Amino acid sequence: MRTRAASALALLALSTLALTSCAGSRDSPRADDPSAPITFAATPVGDDPSGENPVQAFAALLSEATGREVEIVDVPDYTAVVEALRNHHVDVGIMSGFPSALAVSTGEVDAIMAWPGNGEPVSTCLVLDDSRLRTLADISPATTVAFADPASSSGYFMPLAMLQESGLTKDTDYTAMFSGGHDMSLTALREGQVDVACTSTIFPKRAGTNDPSFPFEKGETRSLGESMSMPVSVAVLADQNLPAETRDLILEALPQVFVEANAKRLGTMMEATQGTAPVSMPGTSMFQPFVDTAAIAGVDISDLK
Known part of the structure; x- marks a missing residue:
């Protein structure tokens, strides 16, 4: 596609x-x-x-x-x-x-x-720790994946390429939605509105710091995969x-x-x-x-x- x-x-x-x-x-x-x-x-x-x-x-x-x-x-x-x-x-x-x-x-x-x-990965696709999804291979057409913005590098383009390379085509092998921003993707994940949130690798490092940009404690999320570098x-x-x-x-x-x-x-x-x-x-x-x-x-x- x-x-x-x-x-x-x-x-x-x-x-x-x-x-x-x-x-x-x-x-x-x-x-x-x-x-x-x-x-x-x-x-x-x-x-x-x-x-x-x-x-x-x-x-x-x-x-x-x-x-x-x-x-x-x-x-x-x-x-x-x-x-x-x-x-x-x-x-x-x-x-x-x-x-x-x-x-x-x-x-x-x-x-x-x-x-x-x-040279380091710039994007990661996160799930809640108790998610049934364990790897990218578990993603299905019933899976909703949140991206930040259609023109975002780490919030769309790079994870999109990662998913494509894994054999997952947008809107065929999973349902994609644009949240409007990294923070909104993460909020949607926390609230259970999406199954996966693809975002920058910057944010998970802030777990447990009370940083509003990453509203999770350590161990509350897992990564299904990371993108290539930019x-x-x-x-x-x-x-x-x-x-x-x-x-x-x-x-x-x-x-x-x-x-x-x-x-x-x-x-x-x-x-x-x-x-x-x-x-x-x-x-x-x-x-x-x-x-x-x-x-x-x-x-x-x-x-x-």
Whole structure:
């Protein structure tokens, strides 16, 4: 069964309408004004309500490093980030590897910095410890599997490829649903609304810590399997009309932002970089393994061209 990117395209279209009403065009004089805010498209990020929001922390740290105001533009998901960049509504966005490959594949968005993967599995498919499912082979058409978002690397694309390689085809060998986020997949699993929740390997490490992003104690969940690693963990994408001076300023600032001293403030955003050294101005070849793996999962990213 071949999964096209129709759902992603629908989200892109909806995002265009929303963003057109709340953001200016790059045709305005603001684009070349060095005193103008740097606009950053941000998706919802789970955080500890008692601590600093990672997105707010990133904006503050980037502002400090660049000497420019940083304005956060909230968008619902990764596909909305891509559309905001393609339509020149924001300057930059940060996304995980697969949606970054989607964006780069359009030829209308630039990747200005990327963090390679660390070679470790990035996704896991979890069940409750008392589940009758013991291995991936136990999954059947009656099994409901929760994914985070159609454009999520660790919450959809990578586990989808893992299941496909195990001989399990989406909507044929199991019933798939999109929860809207990693936290919502895990909540659905806890509440018994789904049998399996596929998510990032980051989250199970938080078991027993009272972290709201992983509402389980140690031993309450089990993994049925883990995905392969990703060639790119995170990428910073930019509007192609971004002035060179602003682009260079951001490139100089980012390595100052993503340092160990800021790890606690950046939370999940820092964890997502997987501790690797960033690559400035990565070429399209860095994202090619995603295109190759997409074929395994039956996802045609050329639909966004």
